[in-house]
């Protein structure tokens with residue numbers, strides 16, 4: 001079902017956004033989640049919220065956003081046989097993602113005719129299928145997604161919603177994800193490097209690459225599976241990262257972790273205003289942390305880490 005939503009005027013939108021983006025967090029707060037005895041930080045060193053969905057500050061942030069009616073887009077790339085992941089992601093989002101808010105799913109796919117029959121979506125939720133001419137392969141698309149994202153935000157998403165989040169299609173929501181994730185620029189901590197010393201982060205080490213990170217730079221290592229924010233901020237990030245990727249390609253250089261390397265470089269230069277804990281990007285793996293609540297599970301990385309993946313995504 002496709003719903004058509006009437007949006008408020010630009011004036012109201014501007015007005016609303018200025019209140020949405022005010023600082024919603026004050027004071028350093030620590031909490032003690034049920035499973036842990038150690039205290040967990042809920043603020044980054046630069047004062048941005050570090051989000052645990054059940055923390056008091058998240059409850060407070062959700063209350064603050066409750067009446068603002070933010071509209072959010074979820075940008076999903078589903079090329080080649082990765083389109084088989086789509087239904088699982090969308091049905092889990094209908095159960096858990098920003099319930100009672102306006103949500104538009106933007107599915108960029110090379111095979112619009114071959115997608116599963118559209119789900120019956122909840123009230124105020126829409127699906128837009130956008131045909132794109134792209135070749136499959138995570139290594140190839142890891143260098144293309146930022147450019148595709150920039151184009152679609154500029155041409156369409158920016159006109160229709162306030163916030164946009166880019167999500168890997170090989171994931172599923174497993175618990176509620178609400179407006180606590182909203183921020184001007186939101187990034188998610190990579191679970192395998194959470195709580196680890198900086199020197200183990202896989203920042204780009206080739207100084208010829210535009211993604212290069214020198215010793216001593218960087219706060220956290222972020223995941224490329226879920227990030228977002230205000231359309232204007234995500235557009236600026238996607239444009240910058242796609243330019244850095246093109247500059248590297250021109251020199252025949254390729255950062256080791258593809259999109260994730262450029263994302264991390266950008267987020268060192270432009271610190272996120274909202275940092276999601278690994279509750280929002282997790283999978284079970286020998287080296288992974290135990291999360292008190294898991295909200296967004298990476299089916300693909302899970303499959304890879306358990307050794308089931310041998311190049312065939314259909315097994316995941």
Ligand SMILES: CC(=O)N[C@H]1[C@@H](OP(=O)(O)OP(=O)(O)OC[C@H]2O[C@@H](n3ccc(=O)[nH]c3=O)[C@H](O)[C@@H]2O)O[C@H](CO)[C@H](O)[C@@H]1O
Pocket residue numbers: 076077078079080081082083135136137138139141142167168169170224225257258260300301304309
């Ligand atoms: C399956 C796989 O090897 N994953 C590797 C990839 O995980 P990633 O999670 O970074 O890659 P991924 O395979 O999930 O691809 C990223 C996203 O691109 C889209 N997409 C990708 C390929 C494709 O043919 N069609 C398509 O639509 C899709 O939305 C997917 O979720 O990189 C990581 C390092 O950064 C690790 O090395 C992971 O093991």
Ligand SMILES: [Mn+2]
Pocket residue numbers: 168169170225298300301
């Ligand atoms: Mn993935």
